[in-house]
Amino acid sequence: APVLWWARRDLRLADNAALSAAVASSAPVIPVFLFDEAVAGLGRAAAWRLAQSLASLDADLRAQGSRLILRRGDGLPALQRLIAETGARGVFWTRSYDPDTISRDTRIKAAFSDAGIAARSFGGQLLFEPSKVRSGAGEPYKVFTPFWRAIRAGDVGAKLPTPDIPSPANWPASDPLNDWALDAGMRRGAAVVARHVAAGEGAAMDTLQRFVSGPVRDYAERRDLLAGDGTSTLSAHLSLGEISARQVWQAGQGPDGAEPFVRQVAWREFAWHLLVDRPDMATENWRDGWDGFPWIDDASHPDLIAWQRAQTGVDVVDAAMRELYATGRMHNRARMITASYLTKHLMIHWRHGLNWFEDTLIDWDKAANAMGWQWVAGCGPDAAPYFRIFNPDTQAAKFDPDGVYRNHWLSGSGARDFAAAVPVSWSIDANAPRPIPRPLAEGRARALQAYQAHRADK
Ligand code: FAD
Numbered sequence: 280a281p282v283l284w285w286a287r288r289d290l291r292l293a294d295n296a297a298l299s300a301a302v303a304s305s306a307p308v309i310p311v312f313l314f315d316e317a318v319a320g321l322g323r324a325a326a327w328r329l330a331q332s333l334a335s336l337d338a339d340l341r342a343q344g345s346r347l348i349l350r351r352g353d354g355l356p357a358l359q360r361l362i363a364e365t366g367a368r369g370v371f372w373t374r375s376y377d378p379d380t381i382s383r384d385t386r387i388k389a390a391f392s393d394a395g396i397a398a399r400s401f402g403g404q405l406l407f408e409p410s411k412v413r414s415g416a417g418e419p420y421k422v423f424t425p426f427w428r429a430i431r432a433g434d435v436g437a438k439l440p441t442p443d444i445p446s447p448a449n450w451p452a453s454d455p456l457n458d459w460a461l462d463a464g465m466r467r468g469a470a471v472v473a474r475h476v477a478a479g480e481g482a483a484m485d486t487l488q489r490f491v492s493g494p495v496r497d498y499a500e501r502r503d504l505l506a507g508d509g510t511s512t513l514s515a516h517l518s519l520g521e522i523s524a525r526q527v528w529q530a531g532q533g534p535d536g537a538e539p540f541v542r543q544v545a546w547r548e549f550a551w552h553l554l555v556d557r558p559d560m561a562t563e564n565w566r567d568g569w570d571g572f573p574w575i576d577d578a579s580h581p582d583l584i585a586w587q588r589a590q591t592g593v594d595v596v597d598a599a600m601r602e603l604y605a606t607g608r609m610h611n612r613a614r615m616i617t618a619s620y621l622t623k624h625l626m627i628h629w630r631h632g633l634n635w636f637e638d639t640l641i642d643w644d645k646a647a648n649a650m651g652w653q654w655v656a657g658c659g660p661d662a663a664p665y666f667r668i669f670n671p672d673t674q675a676a677k678f679d680p681d682g683v684y685r686n687h688w689l690s691g692s693g694a695r696d697f698a699a700a701v702p703v704s705w706s707i708d709a710n711a712p713r714p715i716p717r718p719l720a721e722g723r724a725r726a727l728q729a730y731q732a733h734r735a736d737k
Contacts, residue, residue: 281307281447282369282397283361286347287317287380289373289403289520290332291480292339293441296401301371307447309365310340313358314351314459317380322638323464324607328478330461332519335479337456345444349454355387362396364451369397373404373520376551377645378558406435406524406548409555419556422661426552427545435525468604471700475606476515476641483516484526491530491537499539503612505595505675505684510611511540514642517547524548550646553660560659561649562630568737569658573729574628582625585714586617587635588705589697592716595675596620598688601697605688607641612678618655619669624722626729629656665730668723689713 284301290312292298301308312333321329337347350357358370370391374384384400391398402408407430413419420426462469477486490511494501501509516522524544531541554560564570577583585591589600599613609617614636621632633652637643653659679685687693698709 280366280368281309282371283358283365283367284308284310285358285370285372286310286312286336287372287375287520288518289523290336291483291521291523292336292444293480293484294403294438294523294526295373296403296439297371297373297399298444299439299442300399300401301369302442302444304369304371305445306368307445308345309348309361309367309447309451310336310345310444311348311350311358311361312336313354314349314454315353315357317377318461322640322643324472324639324641325637325643326461327465327469327472328476328515328607328641329519330456330459331476331478332521333456333461335481335521339480340444343444345446346450346453348451349456349459351454351459354383355390358387361451365447367396369399371399371401374400374402375404376409376555378554381555403523403525404520405551406430406528406545407433407552409552412552419552420549421553423546423549426549427542430545430548431541435528438523438526438529466702468700468702471605471696472607472641474696475608478515478521480521483513483522486511486513486516487522487527487530491533495531495540496536499536502539502543503678505599505610505613505679506681506687507683512608514644514647515608518642518644546650547644547647550644550650553650554646560653561633561645564658565653565660566658566662571736572658572733573626574622575626576628576631578631578634580627580631583621583627583631586621586625586627586632588701588707590707590714591620591625592714593620593671593719594685594689594713595671595679597713598685598693601688601693603636603639605693605696605700607639609640610684612674613684614651615655616669616671616674618652620671620722622652622656623665623668623726624671624717624719626722626726629653629658666727668726670719670723672719 282301282304284298289295333347340346350361388398412429414425498509501507513527517524527544528541531537557565586600589597591597596617599609599617603609618632621627622629629652633648636648650659654662657663657665675685701707
């Protein structure tokens with residue numbers, strides 16, 4: 280009887296403990312991916328990006344004579360149907376750490392063990408099991424630096440090779456990927472974003488190799504520069520598991536000067552460990568004392584809409600919001616600048632920014648996004664203090680000194696990409712003069728005043 284490899288956010292064949300264990304069971308392996316609630320809840324860009332990844336995984340499997348079976352339905356019933364059809368005797372998967380998935384997987388395990396079906400889950404999304412990384416006091420870390428010290432020399436184990444996957448004599452039916460319409464929400468924007476995306480395990484490996492064979496050495500100096508590709512661009516690959524954190528971590532152990540890069544990968548790890556500890560991190564203020572802060576909580580506020588559509592008039596903010604919309608990515612420094620502008624100068628609740636990123640990023644990652652927003656807003660773990668308000672113009676002068684990034688997105692070919700990507704409903708005239716920005720000093724003063732008043736109330 281065959282076994283199922285239930286692929287989720289581990290869309291790769293190499294260094295995949297769940298897949299390798301399925302193969303090691305000596306049974307034919309049926310790879311399956313489910314259109315479940317987690318997929319239905321994805322933002323538009325992330326859903327589109329997932330489709331690219333699934334197509335690539337299927338192609339990689341077919342090159343081995345295997346294939347990816349696509350089914351609709353939430354975990355348990357969909358898997359039960361597949362087991363009934365194929366006589367499968369086991370299900371293997373990589374653990375995910377978002378709170379909804381954890382509780383669903385626990386239910387699935389219990390149901391299968393009652394039914395005599397082997398249900399086995401494996402690590403691999405993260406470097407370390409969150410329950411195993413504890414401070415001297417036995418608590419999860421809440422500050423990054425001690426967390427980093429605790430894990431940097433940790434043993435992440437040996438990478439696993441790509442296995443030879445034995446196929447069953449008969450394949451169960453699969454939905455055609457196109458029927459899932461994962462790209463439906465992206466409208467014509469998808470054509471533009473696609474030019475900036477290389478999906479799949481092969482592309483992830485190429486990107487990693489290229490990065491560690493050279494650019495990684497200049498990472499510490501160049502990672503904050505908005506123009507010039509100083510970072511790895513691995514985030515979407517990591518988010519979908521097209522590459523494992525362990526593969527990235529180990530590749531970063533070699534070349535001189537890679538430590539700052541590996542440290543950044545540890546931020547991803549930290550974000551997930553935080554989310555496991557505080558499952559409501561994506562919706563609730565992480566720190567006490569922030570509930571009731573007078574953020575504007577209105578999803579249709581004109582300042583929010585202007586920010587989303589790159590119409591604030593602040594050059595670096597609009598350039599970054601255009602980058603986001605046209606490519607599905609945004610430079611980390613630009614994420615901090617735009618998030619700060621939204622939550623401080625415009626005083627909009629960070630949740631609205633988080634939601635917009637969730638809908639538009641191809642590298643959307645629940646934990647990194649939540650940690651990033653709360654960090655910038657001042658209410659998160661290890662956060663920047665609220666009163667430290669980025670001045671976007673100063674940031675731009677420092678991290679885009681020659682204006683290359685701003686020019687690209689405001690008047691160069693990036694501007695044309697953006698114009699091609701925006702929906703008609705936004706009715707943005709690309710040739711109209713840029714909006715007049717709000718005076719930065721006023722926004723800063725209002726934010727500081729609100730902060731002081733809120734503190735005085737406590
Ligand atoms: P590199 O600099 O090459 O870093 C290598 C890898 O380390 C990244 O691919 C990523 O997996 C991880 N990493 C780097 N910086 C961070 C960080 N600050 N936090 C967590 N992990 C990090 N990252 C996401 O992957 N998805 C998100 O949805 C996301 N939302 C964010 C929202 C805000 C407001 C902020 C400030 C940051 C957010 N980040 C998010 C983190 C960071 O901006 C991106 O990971 C990074 O820009 C990706 O580019 P890169 O792959 O070239 O990164």
